[in-house]
Amino acid sequence: MGCSGSxxxxxxxxxxxxxxxxxxxxxxxxESSENVVPKKLSxxxxxxxxxxxxxxxxxxxxxxxxxxxxxxxxTTSKQGTPRSSSSKDxxSSSKDxxxxxxxxxxxxKIIDLREDLEDRTPRARDASLSSTKxxxxxxxxxxxxxxxxxxxxxxxVVTFNGAFERDQTVCMVMERCCExxxxxxxxxxxxxxxxxxxxxxxMLTGIAHVHRLGVVHRDVKGDNYLVGGDTGEVVKLCxxxxxxxxxxxxxxLRGLHGSxxxxxxxxxxxxxxxxxxxxWSLGATLYETFYGVHPYEPDIFSTQAMKELIRKGxxxxxxxVRSACKTSKLKPSRGMERFVKNLLTREHxxxxxxxxxxxxxxxxxxxxxxxxxxxxxxxxDG
Ligand SMILES: Nc1ncnc2c1ncn2[C@@H]1O[C@H](COP(=O)(O)OP(=O)(O)OP(=O)(O)O)[C@@H](O)[C@H]1O
Ligand SMILES: [Mg+2]
Numbered sequence: 001m002g003c004s005g006s007x008x009x010x011x012x013x014x015x016x017x018x019x020x021x022x023x024x025x026x027x028x029x030x031e032s033s034e035n036v037v038p039k040k041l042s043x044x045x046x047x048x049x050x051x052x053x054x055x056x057x058x059x060x061x062x063x064x065x066x067x068x069x070x071x072x073x074x075t076t077s078k079q080g081t082p083r084s085s086s087s088k089d090x091x092s093s094s095k096d097x098x099x100x101x102x103x104x105x106x107x108x109k110i111i112d113l114r115e116d117l118e119d120r121t122p123r124a125r126d127a128s129l130s131s132t133k134x135x136x137x138x139x140x141x142x143x144x145x146x147x148x149x150x151x152x153x154x155x156x157v158v159t160f161n162g163a164f165e166r167d168q169t170v171c172m173v174m175e176r177c178c179e180x181x182x183x184x185x186x187x188x189x190x191x192x193x194x195x196x197x198x199x200x201x202x203m204l205t206g207i208a209h210v211h212r213l214g215v216v217h218r219d220v221k222g223d224n225y226l227v228g229g230d231t232g233e234v235v236k237l238c239x240x241x242x243x244x245x246x247x248x249x250x251x252x253l254r255g256l257h258g259s260x261x262x263x264x265x266x267x268x269x270x271x272x273x274x275x276x277x278x279x280w281s282l283g284a285t286l287y288e289t290f291y292g293v294h295p296y297e298p299d300i301f302s303t304q305a306m307k308e309l310i311r312k313g314x315x316x317x318x319x320x321v322r323s324a325c326k327t328s329k330l331k332p333s334r335g336m337e338r339f340v341k342n343l344l345t346r347e348h349x350x351x352x353x354x355x356x357x358x359x360x361x362x363x364x365x366x367x368x369x370x371x372x373x374x375x376x377x378x379x380x381d382g
Contacts, residue, residue: 291319
């Protein structure tokens with residue numbers, strides 16, 4: 001699978017690149033296609049092509065510049081697994097793990113803080129730039145970094161390598177992946193039950209890991225899983241921009257977060273939410289993947305109508321595969337159908353936890369994979 005793209009310097013050519021790039025499919029796409037790359041990104045990384053766009057950020061390929069070992073070491077997490085583009089690099093990096101080489105590939109997520117600042121008076125803007133970062137986007141970025149750092153270091157979570165600020169942007173360095181899971185499935189739809197189970201278990205294991213560390217993702221969807229790793233097809237959870245720490249027992253998180261089709265009933269009914277909201281969102285993501293339509297989809301689309309359907313719960317999802325489904329070319333097994341139904345349990349107290357759902361998945365696993373699944377069950381992060 002081709003993951004690496006050609007690198008270009010930081011000059012005017014990136015603006016053209018940014019505007020030519022198709023934004024990845026988003027429920028509510030970002031209006032902005034403006035280039036946000038700081039003129040001099042850092043002494044450590046050289047920025048390459050635009051590889052993805054979300055509502056809040058642009059993501060660029062990057063490579064490590066030579067002669068910058070100090071900053072590299074200081075911004076790289078212990079578990080950092082930068083992607084090497086050749087076997088030669090792999091050999092050298094296993095001998096000397098953090099030896100800087102221009103062949104190591106990263107991705108840099110860049111969040112433009114200027115819009116926040118433009119809303120303010122010039123005095124407030126200056127104050128914000130020089131000292132406190134009280135604007136909404138920078139608060140969000142700070143939280144994202146804090147929580148991502150906490151959960152990084154798991155095979156099914158995209159590795160966080162460090163972050164820095166440049167020219168009113170926040171830059172987050174991470175392992176480079178190939179593409180999002182939704183992009184991969186649109187090119188290479190599911191054709192076997194075995195592949196479906198593997199992908200589902202990797203998606204779920206990522207969620208179970210972040211929950212175990214007390215983090216709720218709150219934006220689980222196909223665009224927020226990337227595929228990468230050694231095979232180029234390891235599924236990894238990314239984008240912790242809406243994540244939050246689980247509150248104390250007995251209390252709930254508040255507000256509406258994430259993508260409308262994947263929002264849980266309890267969130268839309270303003271009952272408060274916890275880690276089970278991610279389990280619902282995974283169910284909605286899988287439903288769309290297997291059946292080609294959202295679980296609650298109004299005849300005439302509007303965001304409000306969809307929210308209303310999710311709140312009411314009728315008509316219930318039909319579990320009928322659309323012939324036009326682009327991400328899957330198989331009829332899910334009865335077991336898989338039951339599994340997805342279970343994730344979409346409307347009453348959140350009755351919905352399984354991610355940990356419990358991992359156990360349920362064992363029943364869908366072929367005997368040859370049973371051993372692997374049981375090991376995961378004993379040690380979900382193993
Ligand atoms: N490490 C990476 N390797 C390859 N592509 C990536 C990487 N990180 C992100 N992308 C691409 O960029 C897209 C946007 O990234 P991300 O989801 O982090 O941004 P966002 O603005 O926070 O998104 P959202 O709109 O979901 O809030 C991803 O869907 C993916 O296509
Ligand atoms: Mg995203």
